[in-house]
Amino acid sequence: xxxxxxIHHISAIVGHPQENVDFYASVLGxxxxxxxxxxxxxxxxxxxxxxxxxxxxxxxxxxxxxxxQKGRIGDGQVGVTSYxxxxxxxxxxxxxxxxxxxxxxxxxxxxxxxxxxxxxxxxHLELVEREEGKQNPWTFSDITPELAIKGFAGxxxxxxxxxxxxxxxxxxxxxxxxxxxxxxxxFRSYGEIGNIIDVKITPGIRGLMGVGTVHHIAWRAKxxxxxxxxxxxxxxxxxxVTPVKDRNYFNAIYFRxxxxxxxxxxxxxxxxxxxxxxxxxxxxxKLPKQYEKFRTYLENSLFPIEIKPNV
Ligand code: ZN
Numbered sequence: 001x002x003x004x005x006x007i008h009h010i011s012a013i014v015g016h017p018q019e020n021v022d023f024y025a026s027v028l029g030x031x032x033x034x035x036x037x038x039x040x041x042x043x044x045x046x047x048x049x050x051x052x053x054x055x056x057x058x059x060x061x062x063x064x065x066x067x068x069q070k071g072r073i074g075d076g077q078v079g080v081t082s083y084x085x086x087x088x089x090x091x092x093x094x095x096x097x098x099x100x101x102x103x104x105x106x107x108x109x110x111x112x113x114x115x116x117x118x119x120x121x122x123x124h125l126e127l128v129e130r131e132e133g134k135q136n137p138w139t140f141s142d143i144t145p146e147l148a149i150k151g152f153a154g155x156x157x158x159x160x161x162x163x164x165x166x167x168x169x170x171x172x173x174x175x176x177x178x179x180x181x182x183x184x185x186x187f188r189s190y191g192e193i194g195n196i197i198d199v200k201i202t203p204g205i206r207g208l209m210g211v212g213t214v215h216h217i218a219w220r221a222k223x224x225x226x227x228x229x230x231x232x233x234x235x236x237x238x239x240x241v242t243p244v245k246d247r248n249y250f251n252a253i254y255f256r257x258x259x260x261x262x263x264x265x266x267x268x269x270x271x272x273x274x275x276x277x278x279x280x281x282x283x284x285x286k287l288p289k290q291y292e293k294f295r296t297y298l299e300n301s302l303f304p305i306e307i308k309p310n311v
Contacts (some may be wrong), residue, residue: 001171001172001174002172002173002229002230003174003175003189003190004173004174004175004189005056005189005191005220005222005298006057006152006154006189006190006194007155007217007218007219008056008057008059008157008194008219008221008264008265008268009048009059009218010059010061010218011060011080011150011214011215011216011217011218012061012062012081012123012212013062013063013065013210013212014062014123014217015065015066015067015068015120015207016064016067017045017062017064018089018303018305019120020047020064020119020120021047021305022048022307022308022311023119024060024062025307025309026140026141026310026311027102027305027311028149028188029143029149030060030138030149030234030287031051031138031140031281031282032047032048032049033049033050033053033054033272033281034047034048034054034249034281034282035047035282035284035286035305036048036287036288037139037191037291038284038290039247039248040135042298043302044063044065044272044302045302045305046063047061047062047252048062048272049061049168049273050151051137051148051150051151052138053272053273053281054272055270055271056149056194056266056268057151057193057195057220058136058150058151058194059194059202060081060152065211066103069210070210070211070212071210071212072203073077073122073123073124073212074174074206074208075158075160075207075259076259077204077209077213078155078158078216078217079124079155079156079200079214080116080125080156081123081124081125081152081155081160082114082125082126082127082128082152082153082156083126083149083150083153084127084129084130084132084133084152085128085129085130085147085149085150086151087131088129089147089149089256090113090115090127090128090129092129092147094106095116096281097115097117100135100290101183102118104116105282106119107126108182108304109178109182109184110178112128113238114126114127115128117275119212121187121211121212122211122214123211123214130150130153132192132291133150133151133192133193133255134192134193135148136150136152137150141310146260148163149182150164150277154194154195154197155194156197156198156199157197157259157261158202158204158258159200159261160198161258161260162185162201163201163268164259165257165261166185166211168257169197172234173189173191174189175187175188175197176188178196180201181247183201184200185199185201191199191291194220209303210255216254216261216262216263217261218252218263218264218267219263220264221265221266221267221268221280222267223267224244224267226267227266228244228265230253231253234265238254239255240255240256241254242254247270248274248288249270249301250266250268250269250270250284251289252264252265252267265303278307283300285298285302291309295305
C-alpha cells in the first residue's frame with residue numbers, strides 16, 4: 001500500500017480577490033506566497049496562501065470569481081478546512097474573530113475544541129490547537145509566530161459514499177483509522193501537519209460547485225517518481241487518473257474518489273521559491289512561460305490587489 005504524508009494543499013472557489021486577500025492575509029495572517037493566474041483560465045487569479053514559505057500542508061489556493069455563482073457546501077466536497085494553531089493560542093484567535101465581528105461557534109470533536117466560522121465568501125473554516133507541526137515564522141500585525149496558524153490541522157470530508165471514502169483513505173492511501181465519534185470517523189496520516197482527516201459518515205445534502213466551496217484537496221507525493229507510482233497504483237485500483245500536469249510549483253494528477261470528492265496528488269518539490277526569492281514571495285504577478293507574452297493584457301484585466309495591514 002502507498003502512504004501519503006497528508007494534505008499538500010486545498011483549492012477553493014471564492015468571490016472578489018481583494019476580499020479574499022483581506023480575509024486570509026489580513027485577518028488570518030497567512031502569507032500570500034504566490035500571485036499567479038489560473039493556468040486553465042488565465043483571466044482569473046490563482047492566489048496561494050500558506051506559512052512563510054508555502055510548505056506542503058499549509059497551502060490554501062483560491063480561484064476568485066468576482067460576481068460568480070454561489071455554490072453550496074455539501075456531499076462530494078471538502079466540507080470544512082481545519083487550521084492548526086499553537087497550544088494556548090485559541091483565546092487570542094477568539095478575540096481576533098470578535099474584533100473583526102466574525103460570527104463563530106465553539107464545537108468539540110474527538111476531545112478537541114474548535115472555533116468554527118466562515119470566510120468572506122462562505123467557506124467553512126475552523127481553528128484548533130495542536131502540539132504537532134512546526135511554528136510558522138511569518139509575523140503579520142500582532143500575530144507573532146507563537147500565535148500564527150501553522151498550517152492545516154486537517155479537513156472534514158463530506159463524502160456522498162462515506163464507506164468508500166473511508167476505505168480509500170485507510171486501505172489505499174495509508175491513513176490510520178483513529179476513532180469514530182458521532183457523525184465522524186477520524187483518520188491520521190504520518191505527516192505532522194495536514195494530518196487529521198475527519199470523514200462525516202452521515203448523509204447530508206449534495207454539494208454544488210461555486211463561490212464559497214472547496215474545489216479539490218491535494219495529497220502529498222514525495223517527488224515525481226512517487227507521483228508516477230501513485231498514478232499507476234490508483235489506475236490499478238480502477239480510479240480514472242489524469243496525466244501529470246505541470247503546475248509550476250508542483251506537478252499534479254487528479255482523480256475523483258467514489259464519494260465524488262475531487263482528489264489530487266501533488267509533489268512536494270519544487271515549491272514556491274522557483275520563480276521569486278523568499279523575501280519577495282507573492283509580490284509580483286507570476287505567469288507561466290506560455291502566458292508571458294500576454295502580460296500587459298493580463299495585468300490590465302486583473303483587479304489590482306493589495307495586502308492591507310488593517311481591514
Ligand atoms: Zn490543486
